[in-house]
Amino acid sequence: MRRISMMIISLAATAATAGTIPGQPKPDYPHTRSDGIVETQFGEKVADPYRWLENDVRNDAEVRNWVDQQNKLTGLYLETLPGRDIFASRLKQLFNFQRMGTPRKAGENYFYTRNDGLQNQSVLMVQQGVSGTPKLLIDPNAWAKDGATALAEWQPSPNGRYLAYAVQDGGTDWRTLRVIDAETGAALEDDIKWVKFSNIAWTKDNKGFFYSRFAEPKKGAAFQSLNTNQQVWYHKIGTKQAEDRLVYQTPDRPLLGHSAEVTDDGRYILITSSGGTDERYELTVGSLDAKQGLSKAVKFKTLVGGLDYEWQLAGSVGSTFYFRTNRAAPRGQIVTLNVEKPRLAPTTVIAQTGDAMVGASLVGNRLIVAYLGDARSEAELRELDGRLVSTIPLPSIGTAAGFGGAGGDPETFYTFSSFAVPPSVYRYNTATGKAELFFQPKVAFDPADYVTDQVFYTSKDGTRIPMYIVKRKDTPAGAPTILYGYGGFNISQTPTFAPTRLAWLEQGGVLAVANLRGGGEYGKEWHDAGRLARKQNVFDDFIAAGDYLIANNISAKGKLAIEGRSNGGLLVGAVVNQRPDLFAAAIPAVGVMDMLRFNRFTAGRYWVDDYGDPAKEADFKVLRAYSPYHNITPGKDYPAILVTTADTDDRVVPGHSFKYTAQLQASDIGAKPHLIRIETRAGHGSGKPTDKIISETADLWSFVAKWTGLEVRPR
Numbered sequence: 001m002r003r004i005s006m007m008i009i010s011l012a013a014t015a016a017t018a019g020t021i022p023g024q025p026k027p028d029y030p031h032t033r034s035d036g037i038v039e040t041q042f043g044e045k046v047a048d049p050y051r052w053l054e055n056d057v058r059n060d061a062e063v064r065n066w067v068d069q070q071n072k073l074t075g076l077y078l079e080t081l082p083g084r085d086i087f088a089s090r091l092k093q094l095f096n097f098q099r100m101g102t103p104r105k106a107g108e109n110y111f112y113t114r115n116d117g118l119q120n121q122s123v124l125m126v127q128q129g130v131s132g133t134p135k136l137l138i139d140p141n142a143w144a145k146d147g148a149t150a151l152a153e154w155q156p157s158p159n160g161r162y163l164a165y166a167v168q169d170g171g172t173d174w175r176t177l178r179v180i181d182a183e184t185g186a187a188l189e190d191d192i193k194w195v196k197f198s199n200i201a202w203t204k205d206n207k208g209f210f211y212s213r214f215a216e217p218k219k220g221a222a223f224q225s226l227n228t229n230q231q232v233w234y235h236k237i238g239t240k241q242a243e244d245r246l247v248y249q250t251p252d253r254p255l256l257g258h259s260a261e262v263t264d265d266g267r268y269i270l271i272t273s274s275g276g277t278d279e280r281y282e283l284t285v286g287s288l289d290a291k292q293g294l295s296k297a298v299k300f301k302t303l304v305g306g307l308d309y310e311w312q313l314a315g316s317v318g319s320t321f322y323f324r325t326n327r328a329a330p331r332g333q334i335v336t337l338n339v340e341k342p343r344l345a346p347t348t349v350i351a352q353t354g355d356a357m358v359g360a361s362l363v364g365n366r367l368i369v370a371y372l373g374d375a376r377s378e379a380e381l382r383e384l385d386g387r388l389v390s391t392i393p394l395p396s397i398g399t400a401a402g403f404g405g406a407g408g409d410p411e412t413f414y415t416f417s418s419f420a421v422p423p424s425v426y427r428y429n430t431a432t433g434k435a436e437l438f439f440q441p442k443v444a445f446d447p448a449d450y451v452t453d454q455v456f457y458t459s460k461d462g463t464r465i466p467m468y469i470v471k472r473k474d475t476p477a478g479a480p481t482i483l484y485g486y487g488g489f490n491i492s493q494t495p496t497f498a499p500t501r502l503a504w505l506e507q508g509g510v511l512a513v514a515n516l517r518g519g520g521e522y523g524k525e526w527h528d529a530g531r532l533a534r535k536q537n538v539f540d541d542f543i544a545a546g547d548y549l550i551a552n553n554i555s556a557k558g559k560l561a562i563e564g565r566s567n568g569g570l571l572v573g574a575v576v577n578q579r580p581d582l583f584a585a586a587i588p589a590v591g592v593m594d595m596l597r598f599n600r601f602t603a604g605r606y607w608v609d610d611y612g613d614p615a616k617e618a619d620f621k622v623l624r625a626y627s628p629y630h631n632i633t634p635g636k637d638y639p640a641i642l643v644t645t646a647d648t649d650d651r652v653v654p655g656h657s658f659k660y661t662a663q664l665q666a667s668d669i670g671a672k673p674h675l676i677r678i679e680t681r682a683g684h685g686s687g688k689p690t691d692k693i694i695s696e697t698a699d700l701w702s703f704v705a706k707w708t709g710l711e712v713r714p715r
Contacts, residue, residue: 027077027673029665030069033062042617046596046630050662054597054655057647059220063658067647067678070661074642074675081702083712087503088698090715092118093444094499095690100425100439102402103413107160109182111137113151120147120689124154124165126182130427137182138165150687155200155209156182158266162237164190164200164209170648171683173197173603174222177211179237192241196227197603199259203293204266208236210247212259223650224601228254232271234294247298248284255605256282263316264406266290268339269298270313270321277489278531278609279310285339303342310524315362315407317384322349322367324360331523332357334369334386349386356523358492361403364410364430368392368403374454374466375494375521377416379403381433390433396421397452399494403428413438417497419470419511420450445502449473452495457548460540463517463529467545468495469554470511479510480708481555483546487516487538488567488610490527500697509710510554514545516571518610531610533622539575546575546582561585561639561704565685566652567592567610573628573660576638580669583639585707587700588628590645590652590684593660595627596620601653629660637670640707642700644677651684672707 034049057063078084101113101122108129113122124138143149152175154165163182166175177192177200198212212232217225232248235241248271250256261270271284282305286298304311309327316322319340326332327346331353335346350357350369355378359370366389367382377400379392394400398418405412410431417423425439453469471479482504486493493513501511515521518530518538530538546562549555562583564572569591576586596614598604612619624630632638641664645657657676664674677699682688705712 026671027073027675029674030066030073032066032662032666034666041596041614041624042620044624046624048594048597048659049666050659053658053662054224054601054653056220056224057654058223066658070676071678074677077673077675078677078699078702081706083507083705083710084698084702086712086714087701087705088694090506091499091503091694091697093715094502095694097422097441097443099423099441102404102415102425103438104156104404105160105406105409105411106156106158109156109160111154111156111160111163111182115690118690120691121150121687124151124163126163135185137163137185138180140167143167144169146681147689147691148681148687150689152687153198153200155202157202157206157209158204159206161206162188164202164237166195166198166200168683168687170681171646171685171687172223172648172650173684174650177235188237190235190237190239190241192235192244197230197257197259199261201260201262201269203234203262203288204290205293207293208234210234210260210262210269212257223648224653226601226605227257227603228605230257232258232260236294245294247294248300257606261313262288263321264408265316265318266293267318268316270303271300272311272313273307275307276606276609279490280307280609281309281311282307283311285342301342303337303339312360314360314367317362317407322360322362322384324357324369326524330525331355334360334367334382349384350382352523356492356520356526358520359403361405361412362407363403363405363412364408366410366430368412368430370400370403372492372494372521375468375492375515376454377401377494379414381430392428392433393435397454397495399496405430418495419452419468419497419501420445420447420505422447422497445506450505455548457544459517459537459544461537463537463541465517465541465544466515466521467548468511468513468515470501470505470513472505472508475505475508475510477553478556478559479508479554480559480705480710481510481512481549481561482704483512483514483542483549483555483560483562484568485514485516485538485542485545485562485564485571486566486568487514487518487530487541487571489518489607490520490524491567492520500693500701503697504701504704506715507705507710507712509705509708512545512549512554514542516541516545532612532619535611535622536626538571539578539626542571542575543579543582546579550582558584559708561587561708563587563589563700563704564591565589569593569652569657570595570628574626574631576641577626577628577631577633580633580636580638584709585640585642585704587642587644587704588657588660589643590649591628591643591656591660592652593628593656594630595623596630598656601655602650604652629656629663632663632667632669634668638664638672638674640672640703641674642677642703643675644679644696644700646679646682646684648681649684654678 096117103112115122152166152168283303329352334350355371402414569588572588661676
């Protein structure tokens with residue numbers, strides 16, 4: 001990190017104690033140059049004085065210097081917080097337990113990730129047979145000195161002999177694909193670059209796989225340029241990428257993204273295409289040679305056109321494909337399509353119910369169907385004709401994930417977790433309906449010390465919203481509380497385990513997770529109620545959650561903090577502008593903060609499905625009304641804010657957080673600190689090393705503890 005002047009250090013030291021003494025002036029923030037840019041859009045003048053902070057920190061010395069100064073200021077402030085070292089020490093203990101990912105079976109081999117506890121990255125293990133001796137296959141911890149290069153997506157070949165895997169460096173969405181021989185452990189020379197948002201789909205002959213990629217970006221533009229013209233390619237193992245075969249593209253529709261799947265019998269390749277994040281798909285199918293894979297050029301035909309509905313392949317029996325879809329069923333149903341007769345209408349096999357259907361897979365000769373019942377996992381075993389066989393028993397309120405498998409093989413695995421219950425792995429047989437515990441971790445706390453309640457509260461327009469409240473059993477009323485929300489992209493917030501949250505809970509803090517509109521908790525209608533022109537519903541839901549927590553003495557005035565990541569960072573920024581009086585502290589992480597330019601960078605153009613298009617007047621007016629960067633209101637007393645982002649985030653580029661922070665610091669919004677923590681080589685979040693997670697969480701929780709009055713004590 002660059003050396004900065006003694007004047008800045010002195011100002012930072014003063015800022016580190018600002019807000020602790022009544023009447024003390026706000027922190028002296030580093031100077032941020034203002035360009036004075038004002039543009040007229042649809043008759044309205046829009047100021048964007050900090051646009052220069054959109055420039056890539058790796059290529060712009062002025063932005064890099066700004067980042068260094070902000071990090072110095074924030075670091076000096078955080079060093080004054082008494083709970084920081086306590087949180088860091090305890091987080092290290094809480095993370096130090098062995099955990100296993102959901103196993104995948106291929107041939108006679110079982111593959112799964114494992115972490116001994118404090119490893120920065122989970123390793124990949126393989127064993128022959130369910131009782132075989134585990135063998136280390138891939139250890140990404142040796143890939144980078146800082147531990148920030150991760151094993152991302154991976155998929156074994158159908159016979160289990162080979163494994164294709166993705167390398168993620170520094171948290172970026174870009175991937176490099178490689179191949180390893182699972183039998184010998186030898187790495188092959190395969191090296192496939194510029195892969196992003198991709199499946200790995202092997203052909204039945206085990207000789208190669210399909211993947212999705214973009215063209216190589218121009219020099220210096222990899223972390224900011226728009227992602228368009230995605231293509232599907234075939235790679236034969238043992239060959240160079242230059243020899244890969246282009247399989248599918250839509251150059252006349254450059255905004256479409258494409259992913260490939262191969263059916264279990266190897267007879268078909270299914271291309272799923274979408275124009276954004278709204279899970280409205282087109283399906284294209286082609287025939288393969290089940291014995292020789294891609295022996296000739298694939299001739300594709302449209303199975304489903306129109307980009308109107310969600311379609312997720314559950315499995316196939318010959319030419320009959322089973323799909324989970326919201327076509328004519330907003331909460332989801334299972335239908336079949338005959339790919340040899342694509343003009344036939346879908347046949348309903350399992351009709352929609354009152355719960356949201358969120359997953360389905362064909363395992364053995366039966367279907368496993370997953371639901372959300374008031375934001376908690378439920379699962380059923382069904383015959384292929386839809387008849388109910390049985391419910392799949394789950395231990396308690398929580399989240400079940402996994403249930404992958406193949407037609408003809410009844411074995412599958414799933415994990416179960418909850419807020420205070422770490423993930424355990426279960427082995428399940430669809431032929432017998434028997435579930436057995438396969439792996440259960442040992443942890444440094446007693447899950448029985450914690451209680452999870454689900455409450456329902458009323459939003460501004462009368463809509464009933466569910467919310468989870470988690471705390472230690474002896475936590476008193478009116479305790480410091482972190483309210484977490486997301487509310488977008490059809491993503492549901494369910495009870496899942498995180499050691500980071502345990503560190504807050506065991507100190508006597510409360511966690512509240514609100515199931516806001518815009519998510520997928522109740523299907524398509526719930527999602528639609530919180531996107532585009534209805535996005536304000538999400539903010540109203542979150543504000544109503546905060547009011548409920550205080551009114552019902554779960555938290556108290558001056559003790560409520562809010563947290564959100566990505567779209568949830570946007571949520572936090574928007575509601576702070578609308579109700580700054582409600583919150584004591586706010587943590588907007590990797591947030592979308594400039595709603596008028598989000599679609600100009602990397603994956604941002606996909607998000608118009610949820611947000612709208614700033615180039616369209618009707619959408620512009622909605623976006624302008626809540627954009628966090630554009631709606632900071634001088635003259636109001638804002639809560640303490642700690643913005644977080646990373647210099648290698650190419651999902652939500654860090655310029656969003658940079659500009660938002662600069663505007664906060666330049667505005668007359670009170671004396672509480674408005675700081676930014678900028679991580680290096682951490683990206684949007686996936687692949688972040690354990691030590692960076694611990695360090696960041698210790699900073700966040702000590703900041704929130706300071707401003708909500710939580711007394712942090714050694715455990």
